[in-house]
Amino acid sequence: MNCGEAQQELALWVGQDLTDPVRIETLRRHVAICPVCGQRAKALKASLVALGSLEVPQTYDTIDSLWPEVEARIMARQSQPPMRSSLVIWAALGLLSLVILGGTAWMWRTTPPSAAPAVTPNEPVAPPLYPPSPGHQSSGISPAIP
Amino acid sequence: MRTATRVTPTPMTTDQTILDGDDRAGDARLVEEARRGQRDSFGVLVRRYERRLLRVIGRFVRDADAAEDLAQETFLRVYERLEQFDPSRRFAPWLFQIGVNLALDYHRKQKRRRKIWSFFFSDSRSERPLDPATPDPRESQELEAEVRQVVDRIPEQFRLVLILRDLEGFSTSEIAAILDRKEATIRWRLAEARNRFQEFWERRLTK
Numbered sequence: 001m002n003c004g005e006a007q008q009e010l011a012l013w014v015g016q017d018l019t020d021p022v023r024i025e026t027l028r029r030h031v032a033i034c035p036v037c038g039q040r041a042k043a044l045k046a047s048l049v050a051l052g053s054l055e056v057p058q059t060y061d062t063i064d065s066l067w068p069e070v071e072a073r074i075m076a077r078q079s080q081p082p083m084r085s086s087l088v089i090w091a092a093l094g095l096l097s098l099v100i101l102g103g104t105a106w107m108w109r110t111t112p113p114s115a116a117p118a119v120t121p122n123e124p125v126a127p128p129l130y131p132p133s134p135g136h137q138s139s140g141i142s143p144a145i146p
Numbered sequence: 147m148r149t150a151t152r153v154t155p156t157p158m159t160t161d162q163t164i165l166d167g168d169d170r171a172g173d174a175r176l177v178e179e180a181r182r183g184q185r186d187s188f189g190v191l192v193r194r195y196e197r198r199l200l201r202v203i204g205r206f207v208r209d210a211d212a213a214e215d216l217a218q219e220t221f222l223r224v225y226e227r228l229e230q231f232d233p234s235r236r237f238a239p240w241l242f243q244i245g246v247n248l249a250l251d252y253h254r255k256q257k258r259r260r261k262i263w264s265f266f267f268s269d270s271r272s273e274r275p276l277d278p279a280t281p282d283p284r285e286s287q288e289l290e291a292e293v294r295q296v297v298d299r300i301p302e303q304f305r306l307v308l309i310l311r312d313l314e315g316f317s318t319s320e321i322a323a324i325l326d327r328k329e330a331t332i333r334w335r336l337a338e339a340r341n342r343f344q345e346f347w348e349r350r351l352t353k
Contacts, residue, residue, distance in 0.1 A: 047344035
C-alpha cells in the first residue's frame with residue numbers, strides 16, 4: 001500500500017468504518033511504518049475526539065411522551081368536518097370549470113372565421129346581374145355589387 | 147407548551163443501531179395495524195422512536211421547544227403517509243428521513259433569518275443562547291462553540307453524514323437508507339466530511 005491509497009482510507013479507518021479485514025491490516029501496517037500517514041491518522045483521531053465533545057442536545061424527558069399530543073393532533077385533524085373537504089372539492093371543480101370556459105372562449109376569439117369558398121365546384125353559377133359589356137369575357141363569377 | 151423537565155440523555159455509542167431484527171418485524175406489524183386504524187399501535191411506534199428522533203433533530207435544531215414541535219410534526223406526517231409506506235422497506239429510516247428533512251428545512255430557514263437579522267443589525271450576541279437551567283462550564287462551552295463553528299463550515303451534504311455517523315452513531319447502511327443514497331456514496335461523503343473537519347479544525351488552531 002502506498003501513501004496515496006492509505007490517505008484515501010484513513011478517514012474511514014480512524015472511525016472504524018473499514019469492513020475488509022485484509023485492507024484494515026494492510027493499512028495498519030502502513031501507518032505503523034509511514035511517519036506522514038501516521039501523523040495524518042493522529043490528526044484525524046484528535047479531530048474526532050474534539051467533535052465528540054459536542055454535547056448531546058438537551059431534550060425533554062420522554063417520561064412525558066410525545067404520543068398524547070401527537071394523538072390529540074391526529075384526532076383533531078380526523079374530526080375536522082367533512083364539509084370542509086367537500087367544499088375544497090367543489091371549489092376545485094368550480095375553478096376547473098372556469099378555466100375550461102375561459103380557455104374555450106379564448107380559443108373561439110382567436111380562431112379566424114373559416115372563409116367559405118364563394119363557389120363550390122358543383123354549385124351552379126348564378127346568372128350575372130348585369131349583362132356583360134361588349135367584348136367582356138365572362139369569368140363565371142358574379143361581379144361585385146358596387 | 148409542556149412543562150416537562152429536561153434531561154441530558156446518555157450518549158449513544160457508535161456501535162448501536164437504530165433497530166435490530168426484532169424491532170424491524172415489530173415495526174412492520176405495528177405499521178400494518180396502524181394502517182387498519184388501530185391508533186394505539188402507532189402510539190407504540192411513537193414511544194419506541196421519540197427519544198432517538200428528538201436527539202437527532204436536536205443536532206440540527208438547538209432550541210429544545212422547536213425540536214419537540216418538529217418531532218411531533220414528523221410523527222404526524224408519518225401517520226398521514228402510512229398508506230404510502232412501502233412495507234418491504236424498514237420503518238425507522240423512513241421516519242428519520244422525514245424528521246431529518248424537516249429539521250434541515252427549519253435549520254435553513256433559521257440560518258436565512260439570522261443572516262437577514264445580522265445584515266440589518268450588527269449584533270454581537272451569541273447565536274446559541276445560554277440555557278439558565280444548566281451550569282456554566284465556560285471552557286467546555288467555548289470548546290463546544292468552536293467545534294460547532296467548524297462543523298457549520300462543512301457543506302451540508304457532508305455535515306449531515308458526519309453528524310449522523312460520528313455524533314448519532316448510525317451505521318453507514320442506516321444513513322444510506324435515511325438519506326436514500328447508496329452506501330458507497332455515504333462512505334465517500336463520510337471520509338470527505340472527516341477530512342474537511344480535521345482540516346478546518348487544524349486551521350483554526352494555527353490562526
